[in-house]
Amino acid sequence: AQSVTQLDSHVSVSEGTPVLLRCNYSSSYSPSLFWYVQHPNKGLQLLLKYTSAATLVKGINGFEAEFKKSETSFHLTKPSAHMSDAAEYFCVVSPPGGYNKLIFGAGTRLAVHP
């Protein structure tokens, strides 16, 4: 069965410092992987997606993630946090042949302090 584990439920960083949100996936085959962000009272927004092309994926707002098959990881990073990055982040897996079914992790709440 496909699943994702987000290793931290809460992450707190200072503005201007790097962000690392960790995600491990479980999949028998090469899945599609996504990161979504959810700001309060707003819809989920796609940050980036991996679909078996380049292993380093660049997304919006300076975020990027690296697919590491050997480690079954898809960690999200950003070199310098901004106050507006404070939100809930979800790592998502879509199994191959799953007809676009998304399986969400439990989420990581990112807090950014001045």
Next chain:
Amino acid sequence: EAGVVQSPRYKIIEKKQPVAFWCNPISGHNTLYWYLQNLGQGPELLIRYENEEAVDDSQLPKDRFSAERLKGVDSTLKIQPAELGDSAVYLCASSLGTSGMGTDTQYFGPGTRLTVL
């Protein structure tokens, strides 16, 4: 371009009452999804429509939940009767529906926050 529209944004009802949520997907999107998001958790798929056909409703509790997508555009999700445990956010999403390979981007609405008292 308008995004996915949902209404109402908030709903408070007493248990055993019926409730309905409405979703208008992005124009031209053939696939529509309803998700349930409990507090502190990620969304879980309830039902997926391809045009007007429900092609995956395996996670929909059919004893009290129902959904329809007449004419393959707008969709309504209903709960009757509501229970305390139904308090959650109900999300609607849509996608073009051109790919079955997990690469079809889903666009989410803001959700309806349901509180059952």
